[in-house]
Amino acid sequence: MEKNKYYVNVGSQEISVNHDGNNDIFAIFATEEEVIELRAFFDEVHNADERAFWRAHIPFRHYHDDEPNREFDNGLRTVFSRIYELGDEKTKEHIGSMGILEDRDSTEGRRHL
Secondary structure (H helix, E strand, O other), rough: OOEEEEEEOOOOEEEEEOOOOOOOOOEEEHHHHHHHHHHHHHHHHHHHHHHHHOOOOOOOOOOOOOHHHHHHHHHHHHOOOOOOOOOOOOHHHHHHHHHHOOOOOOHHHHOOO
16 A cells, blocks of 8 residues: 655644644654554544543542553553654654653653652
8 A cells, every 4th residue: 555644743633644834743654544543543542631631630549550641651652653663764763862662661660759
C-alpha cells in the first residue's frame, strides 16, 4: 500500500494530510491502515484521560496508585512510539530527544511523594 505524508499534533490528536500552522511538529509517512491504527491509539488515550478526569475528583487517591492515569501514560507512550516508527528523520530526532521511549525500568522504582 502507498504511504502518504501526514502531519500529527498530539495535543489536539489531529492527523491531517494538510499542513496547517499548528500541526507540523510531527510528520509521518503512513498507509491508510496505519493512520486508522494511530487514530485508535488516540481514542484510547482520550478515553483514559476521561476516566482519569473523573477519578481526579477523589482527593484521597494518589496519582501513582491510579489505573486510569497509568493507562493514559502508557497510551501516550504507545502513540509516541508509533509516531516514531512512522516518522521522518526530524520527527524521530524530536521524539528521541524527549526521552519518552526510554526504558521505563529506571522509573518503576521511583517513589512518588
